[in-house]
Amino acid sequence: MNVLAPIVVFTYNRPEHTLRTINALLMNPLANESDIIIYSDSARTANHNKAVDEVRSYLSELTGFRSIKVIHRDKNFGLAESIIQGVTEVLQQSEKVIVLEDDMVVSPYFLEYMNEALEQFVDDDRVISVHGYVYPVDIELPEAFFLPGADCWGWATWRRGWALFNSDGQYLLDELVRRQLIQEFDYNGAYPFLKMLKDQIKGKNDSWAIRWHASACLANKLTLYPGRSLVNNIGNDSSGTHCVTSEDFDVGLSQSSINLKNVIVEVSPIALEAFEYYYKKNNTWRKQFINIVLSFLKMNHIKAKTKDWLPPVLHSYIKRFVGIENNTSFEGSYNTWEEADALCNGYGNMDILEKVLSATMKVKNGEAVYERDSVIFDQIEYSWPVLTGLMCAAAQNSGCLKVLDFGGSLGSSYFENRLFLNSLPNFSWNVVEQTHFVVAGKKHIQDKYLRFFETIDDCVQDIKPNAILLSSVLQYLRDPGKIIDTLIKIGSDVILIDRTIVNSNSVNNIYIQHVPSTIYSASYPCYSLSESWLLNRIGKTYDMAADFTSLDFPALRGINSEFKGYIFKKRA
Secondary structure (H helix, E strand, C coil), rough: CCCCEEEEEEEEHHHHHHHHHHHHHHHCCCCCCCCCEECCCCCHHHHHHHHHHHHHHHHCCCCCCEEEEEECCCCCCCHHHHHHHHHHHHCCCCCCCEECCEEEECCCHHHHHHHHHHHHCCCCCCCEEECCCCHHHHCCCCCEEECCCCCCEEEEHHHHHHHHCCCCCHHHHHHHHHHHHHHHHHHCCCHHHHHHHHHHCCCCCCCCCHHHHHHHHHHEEEEEEEEEEECEEECCCCCCCCCCCCCCCCCCCCCCCCCCCCCCCCEEEHHHHHHHHHHHCCCCHHHHHHHHHHHHHHHHHHHCCHHHHHHHHHHHHHHCCCCCCCCCCEEECCHHHHHEEEECCCCCCCCHHHHHHEEEEEECCCCCCEEEEEEECCCCCHHHHHHHHHHHHHHHCEHHHHHHHHECCCHHHHHHHHHHHHHCCCCEEEEEHHHHHHHHHHHHHHCEEEEEEHHHHHHHHHHHCCCEEEEEEEEEECCCCHHHHHHHHCCCCCCEEEEEEEEECCEEEEEEEEEEECCEEEEEEEEEEEEHHHHHHHHHHHHEEEEEECCCCHHCCCCCEEEEEEEEECCC
């Protein structure tokens, strides 16, 4: 290993946190070979003087590192200015740096990982930084992986990386909008990074980290993460500048080293989806806000007055809410998918999975007849055209039916049709879904007929489907055309589309669909797809055998749309 990176630690008025952070560093075998620079910020108010003095007293007696330099600020810089200036100063003297705040307890393998990564990717311009913390996601992550942007809980960078940092929040926001990078910046709408940046501009926070992330995103750079966390933030106890009391981010520290030999410098789809799901699961503020607003608007005496005090554009949106018995509604339209998605809490909430799983288990165990979207029905609402299309595919293949059900939840359509299909001589139903649904499906639902896959490629490698089902899924895809094209290339005999929102216009319109808490509380962007666009896209390779109205849904009439389905047969 070459010369080790200097460690820079930023402290303020938390002597116990500082002690734990430093002691954890000292448990690293490389500590005694490392230089450490500690910035001690001055008290912001007189009542902080004692705690600041305690921190400085402890630091004055510190040993165990190759060299120790403590810098006492003579005024209060605040966390953001202190970090920005301190990292800049250190990188004027060194080509690389490892950065910690005073509430980051690290694994004994932290310094080994950081220094190996800094050395391995020193000349790779695609990589802007190395991160030590990883969220407590629900799936097993790769040994090490890359994600876009940058992070702030125990990290490292090079002089070339930090040179890309821009402290001008307004410039960063303008560029993100101009380059249409909001979706990527917000991890596909999973977390309100955009709101954090806007709040920084307004002075509601002074986050350096959101500007670091934005700078990295604009430069199209990647950050390396470990598959097991090497950092635990002990500052989520309301003691930190930007922290509240929470156990959501607590992790166990890895007690083994991270192997970096086989890591590929590209975004890990598995890790990205896991992070997005984690962000959405823990991003409760948005769900609460939406529920409050919707409840507010549903109050009769408020409804009567909305026209008097709401801006015209907002009032026109509210008029587009057309409810049915369960108050599902559609709001819009929106200019871009990203614009709508920024206002939604998404489909990744753990509550949704739990409700769907509970309902599906009742169906599987014979306690219920049928489930759709977590709602249990007294009798199965068959889609006879879909069943006809499936039987058509089986007839063309001597009774063999291999179904690829894209976006099939936990097998709702399988359970709907299994009575007619399980007697076929060669039958399998294969659901392609989000990772957390696949994990739950494999553990609780999968049987000899029903299986779950995370990607289309995984499914096709295992079976060659002769029927593809898209039931109530195309309208919820950011890029439905891309998925359609991918599925067409498989060459299945039949493509079945069911419960898909279409309109008679020439364009795909974008709305927000609100699902009430009686089903599960959720909101997500959705298209009303141009029927002509859809038919022309698939019609390049397939002939439409039939079309049909799949659901009577009054709320859709308010946006001049309807639920339809189609049977397509591969052209000879």
